[in-house]
Amino acid sequence: MAMSHPAIAAADAAVRQAQGRAYQACLSPNPTLQYQADEVGNEGSAGLHSVGVSQSIVTANKLALANQTLRQVVQQRVADRERTRLQVLTRVRTAYWNALAAQKQAELTDQIVDLAEQSLQSVQDLLDAEEVSKIALLQARVELENARIEAENAKVRADVARRALAAASGNDSIGSSHLVGTLGAGLTDRPWDRWLQTIEATSPELAAAGSELERARWALRLACAQVTPNITGQIGVGVDTGSDDTFARFGISVPLPIHNRNQGNIRAARAAIAAAGASIDATRLDLASRLSQSITDYQTALQRYHRLNSQILTDAEETFELSRQAFQAGETNFLQLLTAQRTLFAARLNVLDAAKQAHVAAAAIDGLLVSVDSPN
Known part of the structure; x- marks a missing residue:
């Protein structure tokens, strides 16, 4: 499921794209082939003709610095791919538990319908024996119809939840499958106090932020290196058609960094380093905040589950059983049973x-607390 999901496939393509750009950045520029003709037609002469090659020589290790800068972008895309994988996984897990709960609720509403039908039959028998009034029968009928409506709605919600699970996983067959699982499985106290350290060590969001800081640092080194101009060398050979003499051509050109010493880009790169460092701190604080909220949600739901399952549900079951026995014995009315x-x-x-x-x-x-609000 995971690696075949289109969101992960797109993230993987983004990694390959960044790798291609990093590879391209370290390639030396191509030489330039030149043909030149001078003094053509001067006193009827065919002029001077020459062929040469020029080559730009990249100085100050700029190619390696550019490659290192873009390799950090590759690491960012790798972290983004991992984040996307976790987003997909979290969506699937969330959708699964929602769908399983909806399925269990639908099954429970079917049980409510069965019980309402049994209650209606019991009331009908008691009415025939003139032990209850018609009011109890009408109440039982209303309860049965309400139960049927709720059962139908629960089935719709279960179908919608299964379709949501199919969409999250990219597996259409899930939409018509009966889910297997136990909602109470794995609901135990966990050592959440160690989770923040684990998340900080493995979070793809922090990894991406760290790579951005490294990219900014390499970008500053590249911006400083770009102050040193590249050198363009030329070499060629030609012929003077008037005298049939051959000659060689040599040349070298270097931009003079008088006005433009890349000052603006250097300032921008330094500011980018400061921004990236602040972004790491902000991401770490955001993760801690999200973890705190998720732990609160988990512990609250866990305590509620244990309290309901161990005490309230037990008391409710006993109350219902006693009420049913009392109703059948004529010791209470149908409203109490209901x-x-x-x-x-x-x-x-x-x-x-x-x-x-x-x-x-x-x-x-x-x-790892990745946001699932958007695919990326």
């Missing part, structure tokens, strides 16, 4: 939601 039933299934839905929220928060941390 309230207990709604409380039970609300607790079960809340358990699923808390587990989903915990997994989504964990997915963000496992993905």
Whole structure:
């Protein structure tokens, strides 16, 4: 899934593009072939004809410096590719937990429909025995229809969530697949205090920011080297058609760095170094802030899940069972049974939601907190 995803394929192409530019930067300029004719037609003469070659000689190690500057861009694109891979992975993980939770919720609403149908039949039997009023029957019918509506809506949400998972993973077949998994799996306390060090050591965002700082430093060295002018040498041979004499041509040209000593680019490169250093600090602070928020989200959802699953759900199940027995024995009315039933299934839905929220928060941390708001 990962390497075949179009977003990762595009990021990989960007790496190759940067590699090509870095390679191009270290290539020496081509020589120039020249033909020159002088004094053509002077006193009927065919003139002087010569052929020569000129070559620009790059000085001050500029080619190597340019290559090193662009190699840092390659490292940035590599970090961007890793960030994209983590974005895709985080999207898939998030979409999976959303889809699994939606599927479980749809299954739960089916159970609510089954229970509502059983309750309606029980009320009908009691009504036939003249042990309850028609009001209870009407309430049971309303509850059943509401349960059916919720079940239908839950199925729609599950289908939409599976399609979102298929889009995130780039696998269309997932959209019609039954997902396998347990929402409660892996929901344990983790040593989050060590996560910031791990993220700072492996974050592609910090890696890209560090490469930008190195690029800026190499760019400053290149800007300083460009003060030294390149040299252009010429050599050639010619013939004087009037005397049939041959002659050689030699030449050398060097720009004089009088007015332009690359001052503006040097200043810009120094400012870029300062900006890149500040960007690293800003990225580190942003990662710490995102980690803090994700840890808060995870711990909150985890505590909610454990509290719901271990205490509230148990009490709700017992309350419902006792209410059902009391209703069948004629010791309570249908409204109390209905309230207990709604409380039970609300607790079960809340358990699923808390587990989903915990997994989504964990997915963000496992993905090194990369933003998934945009493909890049």
